[in-house]
Amino acid sequence: DQQVKQNSPSLSVQEGRISILNCDYTNSMFDYFLWYKKYPAEGPTFLISISSIKDKNEDGRFTVFLNKSAKHLSLHIVPSQPGDSAVYFCAASALKTSYDKVIFGPGTSLSVIP
Amino acid sequence: KAGVTQTPRYLIKTRGQQVTLSCSPISGHRSVSWYQQTPGQGLQFLFEYFSETQRNKGNFPGRFSGRQFSNSRSEMNVSTLELGDSALYLCASSPLAGGPAKNIQYFGAGTRLSVL
Secondary structure, three states, X not given: OOOEXXXXXXXXXXXXXXXXXXXXXXXXXXOEEEEEEEXXXXXXXXXXXXXXXXXEEEEOOEEEEEEOOOOEEEEEEOXXXXXXXEEEEEEEEOOOOOOOOOEEOOOEEEEEEO | OOOOEEEOOEEEEOOOOOEEEEEEOOOOXXXXXXXXXXXXOEEEXXXXXXXXXXXXXXXXXXXXXXXXXXXXXXXXXXXXXXXXHOEEEEEXXXXXXXXXXXXXXXXXXXXXXXXX
């Protein structure tokens, strides 16, 4: 049973437009969420995170939105650039519990078309 | 600071053999986690080590084991390899500074294991 879901395996976006990557989770104990980006032949790299006490966190072109009631978060990339083409993993953890693991989703492959 | 180093990068084994993968974390990082990545499954958590002790374990059979040394370097061992063990194995280290920062992990490039 996947606790973190990314229902879109792939996404194509035109350069300069907005990319929206979605993530859903099932465990209401999760209170800290992260996005990682992975290029081929490299390990994932941390991109941005959000705590459950917030509903938005912004870092340059990247913004993460959290909707706790819907157990949904999304990553917005504006404007999208060809270098953003990668696999994006959503991850969740429960800091306030002893469930001290980070659970990753299956990933969404983003292609930004020049 | 040097990043997380995993060796070897590629490995080909046959069914029934065993394999050992190595991971050197970022200097000063005491937590090391291992993940298995297969297409469509994302990163499946294998186990985490901290100060030479296994702190967490994922839902993998006992054929998968690991250890951590006093210098925080870690090894992962898979015995009696099966075809389904073919995957990218990723190691990640964390400063475990407490609070949210401990969940920000730094990954190595991985070891690509192919079981024939």
